[in-house]
Amino acid sequence: MHKLNIDTFDLNLLAVFLKLWETRSVTRASDKLALSQPAVSHALRRLRDAVGDELFVSGRDGLVPTARAEQLLTPVRQALSQIGLALQAGETFVPSLAQREFRIAGGDLVEFAIAPQLIETVAQEAPGILIKLVPVPEGESGYESLEAGAVDVVLDGTTVKGSGVRNEVAANIGLTTLIWKRERLTKKRFPLDLYLKRPHIVIRLAERRGSVVDQTLAAQNLKRPIGAVVQHFIAMPAIAARTGYICNLPSGMAPTFADLFGLSMHEPPMDFAPSPLYIAWHKRFEADQALAWLLQKIRQAVATVA
Known part of the structure; x- marks a missing residue:
């Protein structure tokens, strides 16, 4: 087993290790550390000698960490974080x-x-x-x-x-219901009959965790039709603007996307518990x-x- 003499180990090498991990490049790491590329390369050689492992090998898209490097990542980050906090303990944050x-x-x-x-x-x-x-x-x-x-x-x-x-x-976080303006809905609260008839766009994460919308509807023996499942919120109003489908967005996001995609905003047809x-x-x-x-x-x- 390779033995490391911690008394003579240069802790600066750990900072180089983290930058190489983050950037996967000697060039980019040298820029981040304000060191020359030869200095970073030399530090990597010293670190390899110290731990007895290559740590990073050349790959198609840059440096690829070895299994030993993956084992070192968390304890190295934790150690440097603790050192940083200890050194800053007596300083006032400005x-x-x-x-x-x-x-x-x-x-x-x-x-x-x-x-x-x-x-x-x-x-x-x-x-x-x-x-x-x-x-x-x-x-x-x-x-x-x-x-x-x-x-x-x-x-x-x-x-x-x-x-x-x-x-x-x-x-x-509450929800706001959006649909295209050509529907000409004038009431503040979205009509329940249309809510249960028109397809909805839902986000995959909410579908996986269990949407508060579907849980509330199910408690009343109701169900909405699903027209599309997407990965990101921004896709929902974009699709609603093209299809006439319904989408429910977090209320803090709704005004921006309603203006951007020409949608009208309404209170949901039922009181859904905020998330x-x-x-x-x-x-x-x-x-x-x-x-x-x-x-x-x-x-x-x-x-x-x-």
């Missing part, structure tokens, strides 16, 4: 001076309705902070990502389960003033669309 990257996991609602307001605020108050929107991790990987610091915040309709994860209801939107983070990072600041900005952005 948004206007901060240089930081945050990864926020969220779906369409987050990207279309919440992120624009959030990023606008961050750009004004903390221009050195980069917001990266990433997919919501599935299953236990959500807990693992938060614990390791690979994701800072998860915004989703379900909680992230796991020891140490904080889940907070950020908002309760919770949760903010999740890990308690390991609660001492991080920058994260506390970000959570507050997220809460404010969510409040504008709830």
Whole structure:
């Protein structure tokens, strides 16, 4: 077994490792680290010698991590995050001076309705902070990502389960029913007979989790026809505008897409319970003033669309 002398190990090599993992390129990693390409290549050779593994091999689309590199990723991220928090513990967070990257996991609602307001605020108050929107991790990987610091915040309709994860209801999201304007509906509430007759466009995620719309209708022994199942919210109004199908959008998104696609907005024909939107983070990072600041900005952005 290869033995590593931790007393003489250069921790800077771990930062190079993470950048190589993220960029899959010596050239791009050198740009991110403000180092020369030979310096990054030399660091990679030293790291290979230290751990006794190639770590990255050349592939068609760039560097490909080995199995050993995959094993190292989470503990390396976690270790560097802990070191960073320890070094920053005595410092006061000043948004206007901060240089930081945050990864926020969220779906369409987050990207279309919440992120624009959030990023606008961050750009004004903390221009050195980069917001990266990433997919919501599935299953236990959500807990693992938060614990390791690979994701800072998860915004989703379900909680992230796991020891140490904080889940907070950020908002309760209602629905608005949309249909093309040529239907000439004048009433604020959508007519139930048309709602049950005209095909609907539904999003795959809601179909898989069980839509509040279908659950409420089923409780009344009613069922709506489904005309299309899509992967993203933005497809729903686009299809509705071409077909006359019905779509139900989160109320915070509805006005933008109604104007964009020429649709009329209405209250649903029945009272559907609002769906919770949760903010999740890990308690390991609660001492991080920058994260506390970000959570507050997220809460404010969510409040504008709830």
